[in-house]
Amino acid sequence: MKLLILDRDGVINHDSDAYIKSVAEWLPLPGAIEAIAQLHQAGWTVAVATNQSGLARGYYDQATLDAMHAHLRALVAEQGGEVGLIVHCPHGPDDQCTCRKPRPGLLQRIAAHYDAPLTGVWFVGDSLSDLHAATAVAARPVLVKTGKGLRTLTQDLPEGTLIFDDLAAVARHLIHT
Incomplete structure (x- = not known):
């Protein structure tokens, strides 16, 4: 399985420090939807792991x-692709859960769902917490410069x-190498 x-x-859709609170505010980044569809068409399973503390904060509901x-x-789907499992952490930053990135719980849930090892699997994020979640499970940390990515570049990766x-x-890169 790929x-x-x-x-x-910040990776698939625009991010906001005020949180994405509705479908109307959920705006895909240029090329992101097409990229997921192309990856799917090339045989990749594309899963999503996202912190969603806006749930705990009451900004939006499930x-x-x-x-x-x-x-x-x-x-x-309109582009001929498919998104695999989407997992989210509904907790706030002080809840001490095991799923909020940089903790690896979300990635472990994806691994269990697909019965797949995470070693070497690319985890694409825009924040240091994404990169640390990847390294916690021996996945490959991949940073994009969208979202908070440029700010993250200034930190110790x-x-x-x-x-x-x-x-x-x-x-x-993944499709053509």
Whole structure:
């Protein structure tokens, strides 16, 4: 199985410090939807692991989050692709859960779902917490410069972090190498 795991906000869709609270605010980044569809068509399983503390903060409810993910799936399907498992952490930063990145719980849930090892699997994110979650399970940390990515570039990145302009560049690399 060729498994690729993506963070959501800042990788697939525009991010906001005020949170993405509705389907209307969920706007895909240029080329991201097409990239997911192309990866799927090239035999990749594309899963999503996303922190969604807006649930714990009361900014939106589970039905709204489900609608955002249904919208993502529909947009990718229109391009002839498919999104695999989407897992999210509904907790706030002080909840001490095991799923909130940089902890590895979300990635472990994806691995269990697909009965697949995470060693070497690319996890694409835009924040240091994404990269640390990847290294916690021996996955490959991949940083995109979208979302918070440029800010993250100024920090001490985990050894071996790959850097790409955006998700479309990641897709081109994976499909053509």
